[in-house]
Amino acid sequence: QQQVKQSPQSLIVQKGGISIINCAYENTAFDYFPWYQQFPGKGPALLIAIRPDVSEKKEGRFTISFNKSAKQFSLHIMDSQPGDSATYFCAASTASGAGSYQLTFGKGTKLSVIP
Amino acid sequence: SAVISQKPSRDICQRGTSLTIQCQVDSQVTMMFWYRQQPGQSLTLIATANQGSEATYESGFVIDKFPISRPNLTFSTLTVSNMSPEDSSIYLCSVARQGVFYEQYFGPGTRLTVT
Known part of the structure; x- marks a missing residue:
């Protein structure tokens, strides 16, 4: 499997701040890029996903930015809340x-939002 | 999305024994996947289990160690055979819905400890 590199490994953000997690991929055949949120003791939950035909997708406080030429994508969490404290995983797949x-x-990135 | 249940939720097993993990989905799905996640780590794909065909295993995983059954479109089992402490991990199944193959939804996981 081709690698997906994620950073940072951990992140501490103040309540109300913006959390930013970055991922880079190698395989240009990847054409689907989801983000998962995982709380301790739970399975990963699909949070938001993007296809390469758009550069940005927003759902509530969560936004994915996608840069096809740089082979990078990122998750932005606006107005971060303590309830957002979890581990976030980026992922990639291809249909071909x-x-x-x-x-x-x-x-994975372990996010801690402090009051 | 899909509602996925796994049994057991956790177990403590002795070295040399085997454990069968069940994954049940509330709707028919074409693709099912089995992952392993060691505590604090990312997810590693063990195999893909499509109904009506043999499971496809990833590098490092073999059928003799991780036999998989997929008898119908809503159910699958993963057996961890001849267990050793190195098999202690969280085992997760995921499903991709028919017609929406990109979107994968995960079960709650089975936490296995081998003593």
Whole structure:
């Protein structure tokens, strides 16, 4: 599986601030980029996803920015809340070839939002 | 989305024994995936289980160690065979809905400890 690099490994943000998590990928065949949110003891939950035909997608306080030429995408959490404290994983997949629709995950970012 | 349940939610097993993990979905799905997640780590794909075909295993995972069944479109099992302490991990199933193959939804996971 091709690698997806995620940074930072951990992030501390004040309540009301903006949390930004970055990911970079290598495989240009990737054409679907989801973000997952995982709370301790729970399975990952699909948060938001983007396809390469758009540069940005927003759902509530969560926004994905996508830069196809740089092969990078990022998650922005606006007005971060203590309830957003969780581990966030970026991922990527492709519809073509061997391993189609299989998710390749980044290593995760542990976000802590402090009051 | 899809509602996914896993049984058992956790177990403590002795070295050399086997454990079968069940994954049940509330609707018919084409693709099911099994992942392993070691505490504090990212997710690693074990295999893809599509109904009516043999499971496809990723590098480092073999059928003798992780046999998988997929008898219908709503159910799958993963067996962890001849367990060792290195198999202690969280095992997660995920599903991709028919017609929306990109979107994957995860079960709550099975936390396995091997002593």
